[in-house]
Amino acid sequence: MTGVERFELPLSTVAAVATGEVGPADVGLFDAVRRSRLLLALVGNSTRQEIAGRGERTSPHARPTSPAQAWALLCRVQRARPDAVDAVLRDPMVGVWALQLLRRLGRGAVAAPADPPLWADRAMLASLAASAAIRAGVRCVVKVPAREGRLWLPTLGLTAKMARGDWAVVGVETGPHGTVVFGDSGSVRLPDDLAAAADGWDPLPLAEVPDELEGKRATVVLDHLSPYRDYRGLTDPVDFPPPLRKRWQRDLAEACELLRVHSPAAHRLVLGTVRSLVPVSAPDPSRPVSVSTPDAPGVVTMSLPNDVPAVAATLVHEASHQLMACVAHLVPLLRSVRDGPEPLFFAPWREDPRPLRGLLYGAQAFAAVTSFWQAYRPAGGMRADFEFAYHRWQLRTALAALHALGGLSPVGAHMVRELARRNTGWWTEPVTGEPARLAELCCRDLTAGWRGAHLGVARGDADALASCWLARRPAPARLPSGRLGVAAALPAAAPSRAAGRLWLARLRCTDPVAFADLYAGLARGNVPADGTTPAGLTAADCALVAGDEAEARSGYRAAAADAGVHAPRTDTWTGLGLVAAGPSGILATRPELVRALYAALLRRTARPPGPEELARWLDASDG
Amino acid sequence: MADMATSSWNVQSNLPDLSGLSLDAVSKFDGLSAALTDLRAQLAHTEAPLCQGENVPHPLCPGRTGLRADPALAVDRR
Numbered sequence: 001m002t003g004v005e006r007f008e009l010p011l012s013t014v015a016a017v018a019t020g021e022v023g024p025a026d027v028g029l030f031d032a033v034r035r036s037r038l039l040l041a042l043v044g045n046s047t048r049q050e051i052a053g054r055g056e057r058t059s060p061h062a063r064p065t066s067p068a069q070a071w072a073l074l075c076r077v078q079r080a081r082p083d084a085v086d087a088v089l090r091d092p093m094v095g096v097w098a099l100q101l102l103r104r105l106g107r108g109a110v111a112a113p114a115d116p117p118l119w120a121d122r123a124m125l126a127s128l129a130a131s132a133a134i135r136a137g138v139r140c141v142v143k144v145p146a147r148e149g150r151l152w153l154p155t156l157g158l159t160a161k162m163a164r165g166d167w168a169v170v171g172v173e174t175g176p177h178g179t180v181v182f183g184d185s186g187s188v189r190l191p192d193d194l195a196a197a198a199d200g201w202d203p204l205p206l207a208e209v210p211d212e213l214e215g216k217r218a219t220v221v222l223d224h225l226s227p228y229r230d231y232r233g234l235t236d237p238v239d240f241p242p243p244l245r246k247r248w249q250r251d252l253a254e255a256c257e258l259l260r261v262h263s264p265a266a267h268r269l270v271l272g273t274v275r276s277l278v279p280v281s282a283p284d285p286s287r288p289v290s291v292s293t294p295d296a297p298g299v300v301t302m303s304l305p306n307d308v309p310a311v312a313a314t315l316v317h318e319a320s321h322q323l324m325a326c327v328a329h330l331v332p333l334l335r336s337v338r339d340g341p342e343p344l345f346f347a348p349w350r351e352d353p354r355p356l357r358g359l360l361y362g363a364q365a366f367a368a369v370t371s372f373w374q375a376y377r378p379a380g381g382m383r384a385d386f387e388f389a390y391h392r393w394q395l396r397t398a399l400a401a402l403h404a405l406g407g408l409s410p411v412g413a414h415m416v417r418e419l420a421r422r423n424t425g426w427w428t429e430p431v432t433g434e435p436a437r438l439a440e441l442c443c444r445d446l447t448a449g450w451r452g453a454h455l456g457v458a459r460g461d462a463d464a465l466a467s468c469w470l471a472r473r474p475a476p477a478r479l480p481s482g483r484l485g486v487a488a489a490l491p492a493a494a495p496s497r498a499a500g501r502l503w504l505a506r507l508r509c510t511d512p513v514a515f516a517d518l519y520a521g522l523a524r525g526n527v528p529a530d531g532t533t534p535a536g537l538t539a540a541d542c543a544l545v546a547g548d549e550a551e552a553r554s555g556y557r558a559a560a561a562d563a564g565v566h567a568p569r570t571d572t573w574t575g576l577g578l579v580a581a582g583p584s585g586i587l588a589t590r591p592e593l594v595r596a597l598y599a600a601l602l603r604r605t606a607r608p609p610g611p612e613e614l615a616r617w618l619d620a621s622d623g
Numbered sequence: 624m625a626d627m628a629t630s631s632w633n634v635q636s637n638l639p640d641l642s643g644l645s646l647d648a649v650s651k652f653d654g655l656s657a658a659l660t661d662l663r664a665q666l667a668h669t670e671a672p673l674c675q676g677e678n679v680p681h682p683l684c685p686g687r688t689g690l691r692a693d694p695a696l697a698v699d700r701r
Contacts, residue, residue: 004652007640008633032642037662039641039649044659047650075646085646103666224683231672238683280680289680293672301680321673329665330636361673411634 007033009330014411017323018418020316020368021265027272030326034297037329038089041098045105046071046125062169064123065142073129073140081136088132091154092276092298093226097124099295100228114233120145120167130172131156134194139175146170147227147234151181156194157203158225158237162186205240207249207277209256212268221276222248223299229278231293231301240279248279248304255311263316263375266368270315273322274300286503286534287495292318294325307510309380313387316372320365333360333412344484345405346450348397348443351496353454353484356407360416363398366391367419370426382435383509389431389439395419396427437547438505441578442498448574448588449496456486457596465593466600469614475621482592489592489599490570497541497571500534504545519546540575553579557612565607570595573611583619584612593618637661 013029016022046067065073078085088094101121115121126144131153133140144151149161149168162170163183170183179190188200195203204221211218223229224240259267275298282288282303288310290302300318305311327333334357344353347362354362370391377384402408402416431439461480468475508515518533519542527533540555556575563569573594577587587594594614601608608614639658641649649655 004639004641004644004654007636007638009636011632011634014634032640033638036638036641039644039646040639040655040658040662042646043650043655044662071646071650078646082645099666102663106663106666230680240683244683279683281683283679283681289674291672291674291680295666303680325673330638331634357671358673365673 007036007330009327009411011414014327014415015418015422017320017327018364018367018415019422020269020320020371022269022272022323023265024268024272026323027268030273030297030323033326033329034095035089037297038095038098041095041102042071042125044102045098045122062143064119064145064169065126065129067122067125070123070125070129070142073142074125074132077129077132077136077138080138081132084136084138085132087135088128088154090275090298091221092296093223093228094128094154096228096231096293096296096299097121103295114235116145116147116234117167120147123169127152128154130174134172134174134179134190137174137176141171141173143169143171146183148236149183149185150237152225152227154226155204155221157201159188159190160186160200160202162188162200202237205245205249207252209253209271210260211271212260212264214260218271220252220274223276223278229276229299229301231291231296231299244279248277251304251308251311252277254308255315258308258312258376259316259372262379263372266312266316266319266372266375269323269368270319273319273326274298274315276300277302279304284495284499284534285532286499288314290314290318292321292325294328297322297326306506309376309383309387312376313369313372316368317365320368321361324361324364327411327415331411332409333357333415335407335409337407343407345401346397346447346454348394348446351446351450351453351498353450356405359398359402359405360408360412363395363402363419364415366394366398367423370395370423374426374429381509383506385431385435386438386505386509388426388429389436390442392423392426392429393439393443395423434547435509438508438545441544442502442505444588445498445501445574445578448577448591449492449498451482452570452574452591452595453488453492453496454484455482455592456488457482457592458486459600462489462596462600463603465597465618466604469597469601469617470604475618477621479590479593479618479621480596482590482596489596490568492570495536497536497574500537501541501545503534504537504541508545515542515546518542540572544575544578549579560611566602568598568611576612577615583616586615586619587611590618 013026016026074085104115104121123145126142130142130144134153134156146163146168148166149163151159151162151170159181162181162185164185168183170181173180178192181188181190190201191198197203202225204223204225206219207222208217208219222245225237227234229235256267256270259270278299278301280289280301280303285306288303288305290300292300302314305314342355344355345359347354347359349362349366370388373384373387373391377388399416399420408416457480519539522537522539522542538555540552540559543552543555553576556572559572560569573587574591576584577591594611597614598608639654644652
């Protein structure tokens with residue numbers, strides 16, 4: 001029997017997580033917590049009593065190596081070559097499998113549609129043992145579940161189909177002279193160099209990135225093969241063509257070098273937490289994907305951003321989530337939620353309302369992103385100035401909300417205080433000219449889109465406003481409030497155009513010539529159809545981003561006029577509100593109010609006035 | 624919150640630090656059962672993914688789901 005210490009979370013680490021200024025001890029804690037949870041899950045999953053009465057116990061095909069036998073093999077390999085087992089246990093996909101299985105066993109093995117059969121899920125421990133034995137050159141024979149007949153060997157790769165059926169069992173014979181995998185429809189001898197592709201063998205590709213010390217290299221896995229890599233459920237391998245793979249490898253290496261030079265703490269954070277990237281495609285150039293899952297420490301699912309600084313910022317963002325999730329595994333950051341629906345709030349980086357947890361995690365991640373862009377400002381030109389100004393607004397808005405809301409645990413509240421205290425210098429740091437204008441525009445755009453989509457005005461209040469209008473009275477001094485949970489009066493454009501305009505702002509900062517070409521093309525009616533430009537952008541959007549107010553107003557007015565009375569284009573209303581401050585500004589600052597009034601008038605008249613007329617009337621109120 | 628006024632304080636967690644243990648030792652440590660119960664309780668509250676946006680990942684190479692074709696391989700069991 002062995003006594004062990006419990007983790008202690010230093011408040012200095014909480015402060016470091018808040019600011020992104022992490023040291024080796026902070027990222028070391030991440031690794032120790034990840035490994036401890038994994039080991040617990042492995043023990044829990046391999047304990048015999050865990051499966052008593054929990055669904056089917058064995059394969060309908062050949063019997064796989066039992067978890068107890070696989071565990072014994074792993075122990076044997078570790079005694080001979082601890083580094084081989086360590087390497088396997090460091091594969092984040094092993095953690096994903098182990099924690100998901102422990103959860104599944106804990107809830108009574110109720111299978112979700114994408115779950116593997118329980119016998120296969122449990123017997124997957126043999127796959128870990130096989131990988132460790134192969135790495136160590138330890139002689140053994142194991143039988144391992146293989147989805148679609150393909151054997152997944154963590155840290156190594158995936159074989160071609162060796163057996164028939166959705167879930168088969170394949171044999172692995174390994175020893176000092178090599179490895180053979182065999183099933184009922186084929187077999188393959190793995191190449192001596194397991195990092196090299198061969199007939200029947202696809203190795204996990206790696207990206208080499210610069211380590212902390214100049215000249216040294218670290219590696220990140222580009223995982224397009226592992227069945228447990230998709231946080232939504234078990235998934236098939238996908239092709240990763242060499243040109244695309246090379247682009248990922250090149251951009252990741254350049255992004256890490258950029259971090260190493262400009263933001264060493266962020267570089268340490270990324271290399272200390274991110275082990276596997278799961279490459280995916282984005283639905284649209286303006287809608288990049290990047291996801292971390294608390295139960296998958298070390299895994300980041302992401303699409304490849306357009307440029308290297310954006311890759312760096314994405315890595316910093318996700319690495320921050322990884323570290324924050326680690327802290328949350330040690331101590332709660334939120335107080336227990338009372339029964340009933342979770343309250344939702346405006347998170348100034350999302351178009352949908354988010355719970356308190358999202359607001360806290362987002363604030364912490366965007367603090368690190370803001371810090372990166374601030375550090376990159378001397379070299380990053382207009383783009384870095386813009387990003388710094390934009391993200392500090394996000395952070396400041398979120399912090400104001402977090403200060404006002406209850407619900408944080410003492411550690412969560414401490415983190416918020418540290419976030420606010422350590423970053424006060426950012427609020428007054430000058431950003432001027434075009435980057436400042438664009439950042440302010442994008443902040444207003446996101447807020448307007450969110451309010452228009454999610455806030456509603458009580459129907460009685462909207463009807464009272466309509467009565468005032470119809471009676472030709474001034475708007476009341478106190479205007480009704482928009483509320484979350486009250487249905488919006490008019491449907492919002494989906495998806496919002498704020499993401500597209502944000503993409504345009506970034507293009508204007510990084511490539512003014514490409515921006516001008518796109519603007520000119522859209523003005524001529526040429527809409528790019530090659531997938532490189534966000535869908536739905538118009539010349540008016542370009543004009544707005546370019547600061548050409550008259551042209552933007554004209555374009556949005558024309559689009560608004562083209563829409564039917566009963567199907568108004570509220571996205572163009574937002575555009576009109578964004579064009580400039582003044583009476584129409586309320587279309588952007590309180591779009592829900594204009595929309596509620598319009599809908600109320602539509603219930604009582606055949607043809608309500610246009611949005612700008614309503615906005616002018618509302619703006620004359622003191623409310 | 625006064626106890627958090629200084630960053631020299633530590634907060635105790637329930638999670639045992641197993642990072643230095645071998646696999647042989649990890650299944651025998653004191654407190655395994657309680658630690659497993661805690662971890663299961665944590666996992667019972669499924670943690671939603673943390674996403675930068677509300678965007679859903681698409682397959683890497685749409686329409687290209689196959690890797691290399693099934694091989695016709697000679698068995699070699701050296």
